Amino acid sequence: MTTQTPTLAPIAERVAAPATLTLPTAGGLTWRAATREDAPAWLALRNRIAPADAQPYVETLEEIEEIFDGEWRDMAADSLLGLDADGALVAWAQVECPPGDVTVARAFCWGGVHPDRRGEGIGRELLAWATGRARQLLAASGKDVPARVATFADDDAPVTKHRLYERAGFGVRRYYSDLARPLTGPDAAPVPEVTLAGSLRLVPWSTDLDEPTRLAHNDAFRDHWGSQPQTREQWAQRAGFAPEWSFLVIDEAPDVEALLASPDTDADTAAALRAGEPLVVGYELAARYTEDFAVRGYSFGYTDILGARRGYRGRKVALAALAEGMRAFAAEGMQYAALDVDTANPSGAHGLYASLGYVKTSGSRMYSMEL
Template identity: 50%
Template sequence: MSTLSLAPIAVRAAAPAEPPRPPTELGLTWRALTPDDAPALFELVSAVEEADALPFRRSLEEVVEMFEGDWKDHARDTLVGVDDAGVMRAYAQATTAPGDESLVRAFLLGGVHPAWRGRGVGRAVVAWLEGRGRQLLAESGKDVPGRLAAYLEDAAPVSARVYAHAGFAPVRYYSEMRRPLRDGVPAVPHVDGVRIVPWAPELDEAVRVAHNEAFADHWGSQPRSAEAWSHGRSMFAPSWSFVAVDDATGEVAGYLLSGRYEQDWAVAGYPSGYTELLGVRRAWRGRGLGVALLTAAMHAYAADGMHYAELGVDTENPSGAHGLYASLGYEVFQGSTMWSIEL
């Protein structure tokens, strides 16, 4: 749909004056979260992940990062339900991405302690999230298509049913893929005119700009602002990250950024290196740079004793990434789905 035919986002979002507060008969007292709540919230998040048998665990550092970012208003963007003993039993957070240009998004995140499920708490949390998400879209002032988005793990189908009941629909599917490293790793192929170098802080801004260009043709992708780009790096692994630099111009042609999620290893049963972002700018595509970056990372992972290389991929990625990963020995082992309301 052309943006010229769209009503203003403030109209399309149909934001409530206040998000619907969960009813008192649910047995919880509700308030906003603060950064000081991070340790207690971590305990709740861990209980939710364990109950859902998720194949990963968020670290305390990642929970702390939920409160970072000057664009967030914790008093309005968060909600927590505590029981009579003051223990957290449910939480919610709605956030935006400050760099959004052609699509404005509100990301919805929440969970309910397993002991408090089956009472309507989850539906109340999602109703609040939708209301606050609509407010965020309306307040953005960006008269472009809007999206309320929740990323749900396929391993926890109960969450999907709650969002479906609220009117959300599955619109995009993602696969987690892994490749064993202990049986050997391919040699890093040479690419004429391009060097694969270790990531360094002085390259980071150029990598951000390259990322915004490389992902411009990817479904749902929006530019990352400098602040958003540097946010959420508690698990960033610089020694496992690489940049492809053009010999002639010094430009960043491609990049691979990795994460080290040690808290996941006990759950998975093995240590792994995780490829967070991989991109090649359009002018350098078709020359094998993606393979060179991936194999460079595999060697770095293996050198540190990792048993697997892992990554996530949009199953309909226009660059054909899924096929590229499969050709290098990656196999799907779990998945997730983006549920949304499109506005």
């Protein structure tokens, strides 16, 4: 007996998007969309909220300004800033739908309220506006696939934040762990030496290999829950990127015929193979978050993205890239190597990190509405 997947109603019906959005009235604030000129004040507010929400990081002006560079975002419609009578920024929200989503259409809600203005109902009404806008964006996407409205919270955030999401209809869907391992001192395990076999070669990241790396990433994460393909424009947005700490593994002599015949080879990779483009099979892309050193209490290099093409798993390509990244961190005097991982990662990454001496330092969770 076979089980048939129920046919989904059109996304415009399922998401029940409101015809109009209601601006918050709580707190007596004035509301308007965010502009690039707001970036410094917006950054200051977000970094004032961060410790109150137990975030183990702060943000940078580069990260805020990058939001306005994404052509898929309509900040005039997808953002909201709340100002008090003196014109001070005290609350914010932003919603976005990643353009590369294929099998699940996602809308992410972000926002916060100044710690001194909590308890007035501002957050509840702001979240209602954001989820309403998220539903509108999903309906407008026309992608008749499963849909998700999602947001995040750190595990140690105030219980009121978790309750806010739960009462709004969100449920915990996924857990994430932030991991770190020492690079110096008596507790630092040796960074492994990894020998790659055959035609596999470890190389530094370079501009000409960035597009092949994007294709490798889209392949590597196809079977990861919650991951969707990244477009070129999405991929280009990586504030904090540290190319000098980033490494790739390429296959200098891939079996092109076998890869083209494989049902696991996606269309973009197939086109690149036919064109004779380099084949990146593993990668470690790192970031430098200097502003977070004081928050964590130590310096560190951060592995932002790590992956291996599915057909190359088991050949140590991700481990080789990760180890080279750790050596680069240490060479610049970083005390720790850090990264984050989905606790249910299908590639077995959690076990790999534990074997390398990574331990959990903090955690977060995704809340979602599945539509």
